[in-house]
Amino acid sequence: MAPGTDATACVSKSENGFCKEHEKDSVFDKKAHEEYDDSAQAKASRPPLMRHCSSHATLTDPFTLICAAEAGVKSSGKDSGFQPTFRSGSCSEIGPKQYMEDEFICVDDLYQHLGTTTNGFPSPGAFYGVFDGHGGSDAASFTRKNILKFITEDSHFPDGVKRALKNAFVKADHALADAKNLDRSSGTTALIALVLGRTMIIANAGDSRAVLGKRGRAIELSKDHKPNCTSERLRIEKLGGVIYDGYLNGQLSVARALGDWHMKGDKGSQCPLSSEPELEELILTEEDEFLIIGCDGLWDVMSSQYAVTIVRKELMVHNDPERCSGELVREALKRNTCDNLTVVVICFSADPPPRIEVPKSHRRRSISAEGLDILKGVLSQA
Numbered sequence: 001m002a003p004g005t006d007a008t009a010c011v012s013k014s015e016n017g018f019c020k021e022h023e024k025d026s027v028f029d030k031k032a033h034e035e036y037d038d039s040a041q042a043k044a045s046r047p048p049l050m051r052h053c054s055s056h057a058t059l060t061d062p063f064t065l066i067c068a069a070e071a072g073v074k075s076s077g078k079d080s081g082f083q084p085t086f087r088s089g090s091c092s093e094i095g096p097k098q099y100m101e102d103e104f105i106c107v108d109d110l111y112q113h114l115g116t117t118t119n120g121f122p123s124p125g126a127f128y129g130v131f132d133g134h135g136g137s138d139a140a141s142f143t144r145k146n147i148l149k150f151i152t153e154d155s156h157f158p159d160g161v162k163r164a165l166k167n168a169f170v171k172a173d174h175a176l177a178d179a180k181n182l183d184r185s186s187g188t189t190a191l192i193a194l195v196l197g198r199t200m201i202i203a204n205a206g207d208s209r210a211v212l213g214k215r216g217r218a219i220e221l222s223k224d225h226k227p228n229c230t231s232e233r234l235r236i237e238k239l240g241g242v243i244y245d246g247y248l249n250g251q252l253s254v255a256r257a258l259g260d261w262h263m264k265g266d267k268g269s270q271c272p273l274s275s276e277p278e279l280e281e282l283i284l285t286e287e288d289e290f291l292i293i294g295c296d297g298l299w300d301v302m303s304s305q306y307a308v309t310i311v312r313k314e315l316m317v318h319n320d321p322e323r324c325s326g327e328l329v330r331e332a333l334k335r336n337t338c339d340n341l342t343v344v345v346i347c348f349s350a351d352p353p354p355r356i357e358v359p360k361s362h363r364r365r366s367i368s369a370e371g372l373d374i375l376k377g378v379l380s381q382a
Contacts, residue, residue: 084284084348088126088344089320089324089345090104090342091322091341091343092341096336101134102132102295102342103141104130104131105128105148106346107126113127114152122158125195127193129147129293130295131188132206135260136183139176143172143176147190152164166276173275186259187259187260189254190204191203191209199281200283202279207253211293211304217305226254227252229255241273256276256277284348288348289315290315292343292345293343310327310328311324321347
């Protein structure tokens with residue numbers, strides 16, 4: 001698709017109340033211990049690690065003092081009684097491209113949205129997702145409309161949430177193959193965040209990214225599935241795929257996606273282009289202030305830490321996640337992103353982030369009598 005010259009104004013989508021309606025494994029997934037267990041929680045005594053295999057931009061962060069001040073913050077494993085409340089804001093922009101292929105969903109109150117009670121499982125609940133389409137918007141639009149239903153109607157939900165999430169991705173992928181009125185060559189990445197009580201699970205297939213803001217530090221909760229990433233490249237080559245100039249089989253710039261059935265074999269067969277999501281789970285604490293989920297149009301031109309710093313700074317001023325998402329989109333456009341832009345910012349508290357105080361040094365400094373005599377001599381000769 002040829003780049004366009006016009007950029008539309010920042011638009012916050014809303015459909016069917018999605019945007020503005022505004023435990024560990026042993027609790028949710030006793031049946032699914034084989035799930036992914038890569039921890040995204042960086043040790044708080046170290047700077048956050050960029051775990052992605054492909055970085056398109058190395059940018060200087062003008063607000064790094066905030067991050068440096070938080071170098072000693074650590075997460076507490078104790079049950080502090082923290083109860084999250086969910087507020088979200090979104091912004092979606094066509095950018096320089098001719099067509100808009102991104103979709104997103106925001107559900108701040110999951111049970112109200114579903115029209116059900118909690119039925120004994122953790123409350124509150126929330127659900128968010130971004131879907132970066134390619135080859136048309138059919139796959140992204142279909143996935144946005146159906147992925148939550150596939151999750152909640154799965155037999156493993158809610159006792160085996162991780163299994164239900166994985167099953168939902170497979171169902172969505174197979175449904176795209178079976179749909180007669182959808183373009184089989186259309187595909188989409190899928191990144192979702194499901195929160196039940198204090199437990200948040202990230203499921204990702206593609207190169208969208210989820211980044212947690214933890215007292216000013218960026219903690220990446222997903223991995224960009226680029227074909228050149230070592231683990232993805234090995235998987236692709238093992239299954240007979242090839243990578244040309246960073247593109248899977250010379251056609252696709254992602255290693256995992258839903259749809260794209262012109263590149264896949266029969267349903268159920270292993271394919272270099274995988275629809276299986278990678279999962280990340282964490283227990284939210286008071287230090288976890290907000291989550292940013294966005295398509296690669298944002299992350300191609302902005303580091304995770306820079307985005308977290310911008311959002312935290314903005315929240316301290318106006319405490320509005322909607323304006324924060326718009327600010328990230330505007331900043332990405334200034335940096336000449338080449339893609340559609342979709343960003344969702346989710347806050348876990350009704351209050352703005354607290355100001356970070358750098359502890360003052362209490363070390364006392366003194367000068368010896370000999371040194372004082374030398375200093376007096378120097379001053380007297382001046």
